[in-house]
Amino acid sequence: MALALTEPGCPSGLAPAEEARTRADPAVFVHRDGAHETLELMVKGAKCAGCIRKIEGGLLALPGVSDARLNLSTGRLRIAWATGAVDPHDVTAALAKLGYGAVAFDPEAAKQQVDEEGRKLLRYLAVAGFAAMNIMMFSVPVWSGHGEMGDGTRTLLHWVSALIAIPAALYAAQPFFRSAWAALSARRANMDVPISLAVFLTLGISVFETLQQGEYAYFDGITMLLFFLLIGRYLDHRLREQARTAARDLLALQTLTASRIGADGRITAIAARDIGVGDRLLLAAGDRAPVDGVIEEGASELDRSMLTGETLPQPARAGDAIHAGVINLSQRIVMRATAGVQESSVAELARLIEIGEQGRAAFVRLADKAAQLYVPVVHTLAALTFVGWLFGPALLRWAGLEVADVGARIALMNAVAVLIITCPCALGLAVPAVQIVATGRLFKRGVLVKSGDALERLAQIDVAVFDKTGTLTLGKPRLGSDAPRQTLLAAASLARVSRHPLSRALVEAAGLGAAGKDAREIPGEGIEAGAMRLGRRTFAAPNAPDAEDGAAELWFNDGAYPPVRFAFADALRADAAEAVLALKRRGIAVELISGDRPAAVAAAAREAGIESWVGGAAPADKTARLATLRAQGKKPLMIGDGLNDAAALAAAHASASPGTALEASQAASDIVVQGANLMPLIEAIDIARAARRRALENLRFSALYNLIAAPMAAAGLLTPLIAALAMSGSSLIVTLNALRLQLGGRAWTS
């Protein structure tokens, strides 16, 4: 099947075409490397093989492009061309034509960091796995030839095992050694201390036994142990890396560009971080102000919704202040920067986010809690075993019993057996295995979970605090009043020349059509075409009475008939009421807190079924509310999308934001819900709770396993065969239990 390369959007129909927006100027981020130039873009909406083909094929068709490679897992696209051969704007334009949004990466912020740590862990894992499997090949004959195999053959097989096990174990156990050493230097003990101890003691005692032509050597056990432990370690690392990458990508996307007007009047594109105080910047309609400043020329309307939650645009003219993050809606203006990026109001919010995240660092992860309990118990038990076997017989003789000494060799052997058998394979796998399955399942449902502990925190929440604009609602005004079709079409023909959100809503309601001839926009007032006027009441219909319902409105006057009023409302998301109900059913209280006018907030709360709401709240009020909830011992979940929510998102116990949220808010959130619906959030809570149950089950199972195995080892009943079976068996059970999460609740997936 030949795909039409011109048809926009994902050809598999897996997803609708993303809104093709290209905010930052790509020319700023082109990387020059001698004869070649490369550009890295973050492509939104690529989902399948057809997307790869359309994007790579479409770009290679551009004259001059020598290489285009899309990484479907990360969404990164790398394009190369001979220096000067291609205008980077053509690249983003071509992508937009294909129906994919693309944002240029700041190569400084998103250095193509290869995951070095992950690669190392994989290498350790591979070596441990190789050693474990090959030694098993020599161990199975020893076990099955028990009693029949001659001492010479057995010792030969032990020596071969030792030859593989010693270098492999010393190499593969490095992450544990390093972490244990770091902990010991700080006079603490972590889970890696008993592991490191077990590795050294086991290798030592096994070599000693082999020299003595003894029957038991634990070369197979120790390599297998490292293999299972490294699997757990790698899964955990993957989760953290995923979180780090997501955060880094969002940071890189936040970088804006600006058009600076030089002293000679020439306009150059620069990165936002290069803006200096006093620079004159040009803001076209639709541009976001990169820094704080003052408007010097022109008059326009500003969308401040991301900063304040206010849905109605505010008029602004020369002399007015403009804050970073505000979007210029209608006319091009010139602003003078009064602060650099670091000092602007957005950066202030970023600092608030950091402070909030420090509070969250107090959260102790489930696995760490288990380790805190586990380490002292294991050390004590191993030490007691050694002392017991060494001095026990003497003690018993003193009590009058006829017992022979067993010697330090047996005592040490049994103590090592305790260390091996209690080694936390199952414990190390218990939590990461569950979390990787849970995040994988949520990812398929369009929910990005940024870290494993986010999942743990999400499972605990008991209050959900919603922001209104853009979170509970779609964040876009919708036409709410009826008007004759003819009037609507006439008004829409004027509205088409404007970027004002109300004009756009009107156009959306009217459908396709042509823009009115000689229609021109008067900033802050409306649009005029001949005798027809569309805009605010004082502009279009000065004699009409003021409708006092406080709704956003546009008046249309065609000069002949009485003026018509169009009223707009910010519509709730389709499943907002359903999601609120679902939260309440799960015993989670729901609150609404917004910076918008109280009347609008009350209406939204009523419609969504939320009883407790606050309007007109500043960002600080939101964080204060969350602090109050936390002081009451509650665990609040904050759901928000704007810059004004970012600090609150960071301060909450857990946080979520819709995929339409500003990058800063997504960066501050634990989970990001893609799509226009809120119900995936409920599913995320359900899966987080199920994951917590599975993780606790796993921890309980590991504890039970240790309760049975440790006394056996202490009593000297352990053989290498039993150790191998117990370790692999418990790890397998824990992994299978984690996989149950994948099967559970199939009915949910439609």
Add this chain to the structure above:
Amino acid sequence: MDIMIFLIPAAVLMGLIGLLAFFWTLRSGQYEDLKGAANRILLDDE
């Protein structure tokens, strides 16, 4: 049992070859884009 002298090194050697092959796949970045690799087999040109 003399055959063991030959079989044991042969077995270990085969394991080592597998290990080295894995290192090579890791080094050449074959795990960088698993989703893309899965989808690229569907493209017939190139």
